[in-house]
Amino acid sequence: MIRLLGGVAALAAVVVAVVLVANAAVSGAVVTRAVTAAVDPGFVPAGAPLGQIGTDPGDPDDPWSAAAPPGGVILQTPGPSASPGAIGTLRVPLPKNIPIGPRRVGIQVGHWKTDEAPPELTKLVVQTGASWEGVNEVDLNLDIAQRVAVLLNSSGIAVDILPTTIPPGYLADAVVALHADSDGVGELSGFKMAHSARRGPYEDALLNDVKTAYAKATGLDYDGTHISNAMRGYYVFSWTRFQHAVSPFTPGVILEMGYLSNDDDRALMIDKADVVAAAISAGIMRFLSDTPRAKIFEKELVVPAFPSRGPLPTSTP
Template identity: 50%
Template structure:
């Protein structure tokens, strides 16, 4: 970097820093102009705190989220409540690894993740079969249901989103199902997770596999801070590992009784929807507690 350019950058940095200080003094000791804007704040509900590894409050890693309103807790981010048409409720069912060869650039790393398989039976074909039955069942109950491939529509908004996957351990000993929601979540995700878990466990007799991975909690399909191809922060979203394709008992049950499996998931989703009306899901703004420092860091530029 030449000397003149570095001087310019140094002055720019000083200006930014002094601006921040002046603004801070102004807020603390200056005339209280902020308090005069006393329009009532719209009601809001609060999302869970950020984990240390979470990126700043952004959509898709770059697009900033609307900033806080005067009166919000310091450094919080406020997401305006979405406008939802009254009528049938919407459910998104994602089939894990389905149509992965057609992903946007941000998901290219997923192209090699084609899912597990056992003796020529693939995770995707079994999951697609369950999802198709689940879709028919929920539609017959009056819901709008979207069957979603690997690429989640950007900011996908629904009353519930469930990603269907199957595990494999290569040897056949591991068994059971497990669920996860995002580490950064809205107030309803745990309830959706619990309702599906209760219904699924009771219908299948499977045990809960306690080995939830960080990869499940950071699943891109609901990691709206990092990916554009992700659900809206307002969409209660979970990932369900339905069982181990590599385990004889799990695979036998899922493939022999797919309607029981689909009905169990449907019952969990419908239980959740009966507990939480749309007005509660979408009726209030969402307040996001602060993440780590959100100032942009200089990106490394290639040295000549």
């Protein structure tokens, strides 16, 4: 279970790229050029504002100030010949530290160690997750995550079990965030999945592979009607809002494994935790075998920039 982080993220101070050009007065002298940031004129360093206020497609009610992720981005605004509605693009350079060695997967445990969250995520501190009939969601999430890690390890996959605090710009071949839901009354059943907007091209594949394996192994229905903005806007994947988010290159999805508040769903997740974990692991393995690392980190990402906000509405009597 997750709720959206409200409000506008605090922005780091603007870092201005300084270009010092020391021109010698004497003709023919060497020109020294010291460049303290990337030379592209549109380069925006990590944490600096992207110069636009956007509206999150996953949460239209919550406008925020976007900031560049670790590594920075290149902002390309529409040229003078662009069509009136053009919004430009964000180019995300390839990370300098692309993973090497065995395939790597991050399993994020929803609500785990939330009290250790950094200041930009302080609103998460109050989100302790669902609880039902004495079962706490965070304990369930951690149990399943550890089982998934054992299974993936046995297939030669390196696994990071991630708490609430994500290493800034975390790089892996896939990240799956685990949660369990509650409807507060015990009626709803099923699992849900989502990924964010403005990310890489492989998240639909990751979602579909895990979804297919999960439905088949658990027998749970897919509850497509209760996928929330909080899921689509999940902070772990929101690299334009938080530094403590996975890299835009890291394919990532959130899985609400079932309703803790539903007797059957809860029994499945607790009594058949090995089945649940095997399903998640199988979906991830399918994705990894279909999606080579060389593809995930093949070229820079180009995603739409943010629409600039129109004039604020005026109050009408």
